[in-house]
Amino acid sequence: MIATIMVLVPLLAGVLCLLPLGTKGLFRISIAGALASLATVVYCCISPITGTVIDTSIWYIDSLSAFFLLISGFVSFVTLLYSKDYLRTEWEEGRLNAKEMRWFYLTMFVFVSTILLTFAVRSAALTWIGIGATTLVSAFLVGMYKDESATEAAWKYILLCSVGITLALFGIALLYAASSGVIPGDGSLDWPALVANAADLNPVFMKFAAIFFIIGLGTKAGLAPLHNWLPDAHSQAPSPVSGMMSGVLLNCAMYGIMRFYTVSEIVNPGFASNVLLFFGISSLLVAAAFILISKDFKRMLAYSSVENMGLIAIGLGIGTPLALFGAMFQVLAHSICKPLIFFCAGNITQIYKTRTMSLIRGVTEKMRFTGFATVAAGLAIAGAPPFPLFVGELLIISGAIGAGMYVLAGLLALILVFVFAGLVLNIFPMLSGTTDREVSEPVSLLRKGSLALLIVAALFFGLFMPEMVRDVFDGMVLILSGGTI
Amino acid sequence: MDQILTSNLIDIFAVCMLLSSVLAMASVRMRPLIRLFILQSVFLTAFEFTVAYSQNEPEIYVMAAMTFGIKVLLIPKMLQYIMARIKVDDEMALSVGIPGSMLLSAALIIFSYFVSEPLIITLDTAERNSLVLSFSIMLIGMLMMATRRKAISEVVGLLMAENGLFLGAIALSNGMPFIVELGAFFDVLIAMIIIGIFAFRINKSFDSVDTTLLRRLKEE
Numbered sequence: 001m002i003a004t005i006m007v008l009v010p011l012l013a014g015v016l017c018l019l020p021l022g023t024k025g026l027f028r029i030s031i032a033g034a035l036a037s038l039a040t041v042v043y044c045c046i047s048p049i050t051g052t053v054i055d056t057s058i059w060y061i062d063s064l065s066a067f068f069l070l071i072s073g074f075v076s077f078v079t080l081l082y083s084k085d086y087l088r089t090e091w092e093e094g095r096l097n098a099k100e101m102r103w104f105y106l107t108m109f110v111f112v113s114t115i116l117l118t119f120a121v122r123s124a125a126l127t128w129i130g131i132g133a134t135t136l137v138s139a140f141l142v143g144m145y146k147d148e149s150a151t152e153a154a155w156k157y158i159l160l161c162s163v164g165i166t167l168a169l170f171g172i173a174l175l176y177a178a179s180s181g182v183i184p185g186d187g188s189l190d191w192p193a194l195v196a197n198a199a200d201l202n203p204v205f206m207k208f209a210a211i212f213f214i215i216g217l218g219t220k221a222g223l224a225p226l227h228n229w230l231p232d233a234h235s236q237a238p239s240p241v242s243g244m245m246s247g248v249l250l251n252c253a254m255y256g257i258m259r260f261y262t263v264s265e266i267v268n269p270g271f272a273s274n275v276l277l278f279f280g281i282s283s284l285l286v287a288a289a290f291i292l293i294s295k296d297f298k299r300m301l302a303y304s305s306v307e308n309m310g311l312i313a314i315g316l317g318i319g320t321p322l323a324l325f326g327a328m329f330q331v332l333a334h335s336i337c338k339p340l341i342f343f344c345a346g347n348i349t350q351i352y353k354t355r356t357m358s359l360i361r362g363v364t365e366k367m368r369f370t371g372f373a374t375v376a377a378g379l380a381i382a383g384a385p386p387f388p389l390f391v392g393e394l395l396i397i398s399g400a401i402g403a404g405m406y407v408l409a410g411l412l413a414l415i416l417v418f419v420f421a422g423l424v425l426n427i428f429p430m431l432s433g434t435t436d437r438e439v440s441e442p443v444s445l446l447r448k449g450s451l452a453l454l455i456v457a458a459l460f461f462g463l464f465m466p467e468m469v470r471d472v473f474d475g476m477v478l479i480l481s482g483g484t485i
Numbered sequence: 486m487d488q489i490l491t492s493n494l495i496d497i498f499a500v501c502m503l504l505s506s507v508l509a510m511a512s513v514r515m516r517p518l519i520r521l522f523i524l525q526s527v528f529l530t531a532f533e534f535t536v537a538y539s540q541n542e543p544e545i546y547v548m549a550a551m552t553f554g555i556k557v558l559l560i561p562k563m564l565q566y567i568m569a570r571i572k573v574d575d576e577m578a579l580s581v582g583i584p585g586s587m588l589l590s591a592a593l594i595i596f597s598y599f600v601s602e603p604l605i606i607t608l609d610t611a612e613r614n615s616l617v618l619s620f621s622i623m624l625i626g627m628l629m630m631a632t633r634r635k636a637i638s639e640v641v642g643l644l645m646a647e648n649g650l651f652l653g654a655i656a657l658s659n660g661m662p663f664i665v666e667l668g669a670f671f672d673v674l675i676a677m678i679i680i681g682i683f684a685f686r687i688n689k690s691f692d693s694v695d696t697t698l699l700r701r702l703k704e705e
Contacts, residue, residue, distance in 0.1 A: 125661070129668040136675050143683065148690045152702055155636070155683050162643055162676050163627060166650050169669055170623070173654035176661050189662060204607050232702045 003059035006044045006069075007116050010037045010076075014109030023091070023098055027084050030105050034080035037112060041073030049472055060122030060192060063475040067328070068119045068255050071335045074457070075247040076112045078450045082343050083108070083240040085444035089350055090238070095145065104144060104238075111137045111244070118252045124189040127259065128165075128172055131220060131252050135161040138249060141241040142233045153229075153236035160229040164219030168256070171213030175260075178205035191259050195482055198266035206267040213260050214275050220253035223279040223313060224286035227306045231290070234302035235355065239346025242298060243339030246305045251331060254312060258480060261316055266482045277317030277408075283310025284415045291422035296355045297345050300426055301338070304381055307419055308334040308389070314412070315396045316480075323399025324477045326392055332461060333388035340454040341377035344370060347447065348430070351439045357426055362435035369441055371431055373451045378427040380458050382420045388461040491539040498532035499615040499652060503594070506625045506645055510586045514575050515637055519564050522641050526556035529648050532615070536655055544663055545655065551670050552651070560644065560677050564637060567681055571688040578634035586632065593624040608657075615656035622649030636684050640677075647673060 013033025017026060048054050048066035055061075061069065087104065090096045096104070114137055118130030135158065143154030172189070179188045182200045187193045194201075215226065222230040234242045257276070264272035287307035294300035308330060315327025347370040348363055349355050364371030380387035393416055400409035461469075505525035512518045530553045537545035581589065597620035605613055626646025630639050651669075654661050661669075 123664075125665040125668065128665070129672070132668070132672045136672070136679055139679055139683070143686070146686060146690070149702055151683060151686045151690055155680075155687060156702075158676065158679060158683065159630070159639060159643060163630065163646065165672065166623075166643070166647055169665075170650050170653060172665065173650070173657055173661055176665075177658040180658055186662065189665070202607065204603050208604055236702070 001056065002040070002044045003054060003056070003061060003120050006037075006040045007113055007120065009033075009040045010109045010112040010116065013037065014106045014113070017102055017105040017109065023088075023101065026102060026105060027088070030080055030084060033109060034077045037109075038073050038077040041069055041116065045070050045073075050468075051475060055122070055192075058122060058126060059120050060190070061120055062479060063472055064255075064258070064479045065119045067332075067472060067476060068251055069116060071251065071332060072112070072115050072119065072248045075335055075339055076115070076244060078453055079240050079244045079247075079339060080108065081446050081453075082243075082346070082450040083238075085442060085447045086238065086240055086346055086350065089442065100144070104141070107137055107140045108241075108244075111141065115248055115252055119255060122190045122192065124172055124175060124191060124194070124256075124259070127191075127256050128168060131168070131217065131256055132165045134249055134252055135165060135220065138241070138245065141245075142237045144238050144241065145236070149232075150236045153232035157229045157233040160226075161220055164216045164226070166216070167212050167219070168216030171209045171211075171216055171260075174205050174209035174212060175263075178202045178209060191263075194263045195266070198263050198482065201263070201267050203267050206264055207271055210260065210264045210268070210272045210275060214257055214272065214279070217253040217256045217260075218279050218313075221250050221257065221309050221313075222283075222306050223309055224283040224306055226279075227283065227286065230306060231299045231302040234305065234342075235296055235298040239298070239342055239349065242301070243342035243346075246302070246338040246342060247335040250305060250309055251335060254309065254331065257313075258316065262480055262482055265319065273317040273319045275317075276313040280310045280313035280317055281408075281411070283307065283313065284412070284419075288415045288418045288422065291419055291426070294422075294426060295357060297349060297357050297360070297426075297430075298342070298355050300357070300423070301341055301345060301381070304341075304419070304423065305334070305338060308338070311393065311396055311412075314408070315399065318396070318399050318403050318405065318408075319481075320399050320403045321477050321481065322402050323396055324480050325473055326395030326399050328473055328476050328480075329388065329395055330392035333392045333458075336454055336458045336461065337377065337380040337387060337389055340373070340451065340458060341381050343447075343451055343454070344374040344377045347442060348374070351442065352437060357430055360430040360435075361433040362431075364431045365434060366439045367441040369448055369451070373455060374427065374431060376455050376458070378423065378431075380462075382423040382427075383416060384420070386462045387458050391462060488539075491535055494535045495532060495539075496614050498528045498535065499618045499656075501528045502532070502648065502652060503618045503621055503625075506622050506649075507587070507590050509641070509645060510590050510625060510629060511583055513577050513579070513583065515568060515577060515635065516575060518577070518638060518641055519561055519568075522564075522644055523557055523561045525645060525648055526552060526561075529651060530557060532652065533655060544666075547663075548651075548655075548666055551666075555670055555674060556644070556648070559674070563677060563681055564640070567684050568637060571685060577638055579632060580634060581632040586628070589628055589632075590625050593628060594621040597621040597624060613656065615652055619649045619653030619656060622646070622652065625649075636687055640680055640684075644673075644677075 016029050045066040048061040053062045114133040139158040143150050178201045183193050219226040261272045283306050287303045290303040312327045312330050315323045352360050383389045505521050509521040533549035601617050623646045626642045629642030
C-alpha cells in the first residue's frame with residue numbers, strides 16, 4: 001500500500017503541475033511535490049532498510065531496493081530544489097518559455113515516478129518495464145532545448161537505448177524459458193523466487209540470458225563500448241537533468257544488472273562476473289582517455305559517469321564481499337557527488353554561457369560560493385579524500401587485491417591516477433585566473449542550499465561510517481551474494 | 486491441422502521473416518523498405534497464429550492480434566504519415582553498399598547458427614529452428630541501424646530487430662507472461678510516437694532527416 005502511494009505521489013505532483021497557476025504557482029507545486037515525494041520515500045524505506053522486507057502485491061522492497069530508493073528520493077529532491085532557480089534564469093533569459101517549464105516539471109515528476117517503480121517491484125518483467133519507461137520519459141528532458149544538438153542527443157539516446165531495452169527483453173525471454181519449468185505459476189520472473197530456485201535453472205539458458213541482459217542494460221547504464229549516447233545526452237540536457245540522469249537513471253540499469261547478477265552467479269559462477277569485468281575495464285579505459293582530451297565541461301563529467309559505472313561493474317565482477325561492499329559504496333558516492341558537480345557546472349555554464357572549459361576562467365574570483373562548491377565537487381569526483389568516491393575506489397582496489405587479482409588492482413590504480421589527473425587539470429584552471437566577462441553569483445538560497453546539502457552528505461559519508469550504515473551495506477552484500485536476510 | 490503441417494508452416498513463416506530482413510538490406514528506397522517491414526510483420530502474425538493454433542494457447546492469439554494491429558497497421562501508417570509530412574526523399578543513404586550489406590548479412594546468419602548451437606540442442610519445441618532465425622533477424626536489424634543514414638531507415642532497423650525478438654521469445658517458451666508482452670507492445674508504441682515527434686523536430690532544425698547531419702556531437 002505504502003509502496004503504491006510512493007510511486008503515485010510524484011505522478012500526482014506532475015499532474016498538479018499542469019494546473020494553470022502561473023510560474024510562481026508552478027514553482028510552489030514543484031517544491032511541495034519534491035518534499036512530499038521525499039517524505040513518502042523515506043517513510044516507505046525506514047523498515048526495509050533495516051531488514052524488514054515489504055512484500056505485497058507487485059511490490060518487493062528489501063534493503064537493496066530501499067537503498068536505491070532512498071538515493072533516488074534524495075537526489076530527485078535536491079534536483080527539484082536546484083531546478084527552481086535554474087529554470088527561472090533560463091526563463092528570464094528567454095531560453096525556455098512558460099509552457100516548456102510546465103512540461104519540464106511534468107516529465108520530471110513522471111520520470112521520478114518511473115524510477116521509483118523500477119526499484120520497488122518484485123518481478124524482473126516489471127523492472128524491465130520501469131527501465132523502459134524511464135528512457136521514454138527522459139528523452140523529452142534530454143531534448144528540452146529544441147535546438148539541433150539537443151535533438152541529435154535525444155534521437156541518439158532514444159534509439160540506442162531502445163536497442164538496449166530490446167536486447168534486455170530478449171534476456172528476460174531467455175530467463176523465463178529457463179525458469180518457467182522450475183518455478184510454477186505467475187511467479188517465474190520474481191527476483192526472490194529466482195534467487196531461491198537458482199540452483200535448478202538451466203545453465204545454458206542462463207548464460208545466454210546473462211549476455212543479452214548485461215549488454216542490453218549495460219547500454220542503458222553507459223558501460224563502454226555501448227556508452228555512445230551518454231556524453232551527448234548528459235551534455236545537452238539542462239544541468240539539473242544531467243545530474244539526475246547521472247545520479248539516478250544510470251543506477252536503474254545498474255540495479256537490474258545487480259539483481260540478474262545475483263541469480264546468474266549461483267547458476268554459472270564466474271560467468272556474469274567475467275562479462276562485467278570486461279565491460280568495466282573497457283569503460284575505465286575509454287573514460288580515462290576521453291576525460292584527458294575533453295574540451296566540453298559537461299561531456300567530461302559524462303565520461304566520469306562512464307568511469308564510475310565501470311568501477312561498479314568491476315566491483316561486481318570481482319565478487320568478494322569486500323569488493324561488493326566497495327561497489328555499493330561507489331553507487332552511493334557517485335549518486336551524491338555527480339549531481340553536486342553537475343549543479344556546479346550548471347551554475348558556471350549558465351552564467352558564462354559556454355561549456356568550453358578553455359573559455360571559462362576566474363570562477364572563484366567572481367562567483368565565490370560556486371567556486372568554493374566546485375573545489376569540493378572537483379576533488380570529490382576526482383576521488384580525493386575525504387570524499388566518499390575515494391573510499392569506494394579504495395575498497396574496490398583492496399577487494400581486487402584480496403581476491404588475488406593483482407594485475408587488475410594495478411591496472412585500476414593506474415587508470416584512476418590518469419582520471420584524477422585529467423579531472424583536476426581540467427577543472428581547476430577554470431577556478432583560478434581572471435575573466436573580463438560580466439559574471440556574478442546567482443542570488444538564490446535554493447541553489448546554494450541544494451549544493452550545500454550535497455556537500456554535507458558527501459562529507460558525511462566520506463568521513464563517517466556509523467554502525468547502522470555499515471549494517472545496511474553488509475545486508476546488501478549478503479543479498480548480492482545470493483543470501484536472504 | 487496435423488503436427489507435421491503446423492511445424493512446417495512455423496518454419497516457413499520464420500524463414501520468410503528472415504528473407505524479408507535480407508531483402509530490406511538490399512533495398513535502396515524508403516517506401517519499399519516500409520513495405521518489407523509490413524510483410525515481415527504479416528509473417529510474424531502468421532507465425533504467432535500457427536503457434537497459437539497448434540499449442541492451443543489463447544494468449545498467443547491475443548499476441549497475434551496485437552502484432553497485426555500495431556505492427557502491420559498502426560506503425561507503418563505512422564511511418565508513412567511522417568514520410569509524407571516531412572517530404573523525405575525516397576532515396577536511402579547507405580554507408581555500406583548493397584553487395585557489402587548482403588555479405589555482412591550472410592556472415593551474421595552464419596554467426597547466429599554458430600553461437601546458438603548450445604542453446605538449440607537443449608530445446609525440444611517445434612519452433613527451435615526459429616530461434617536461430619530470430620538471432621539473425623535481430624542482428625541484421627542492428628546492422629541496418631548501423632549502416633543506413635536516414636532517420637526512418639534507422640527506425641525500421643529497430644522495428645525489424647524487435648520482430649526478431651518476438652519470434653525468439655515465442656520459439657523459446659511459447660511466449661512470455663502476458664504482462665511482459667503487453668509492456669513490450671506498449672513500449673514499442675510509445676517509443677514510435679516519441680521517435681515520430683523527434684523526427685519532426687529533426688526535420689525542422691536540419692531541413693532533412695538525413696542522420697549524417699546528426700553526427701556533430703563528438704570530441705574534437
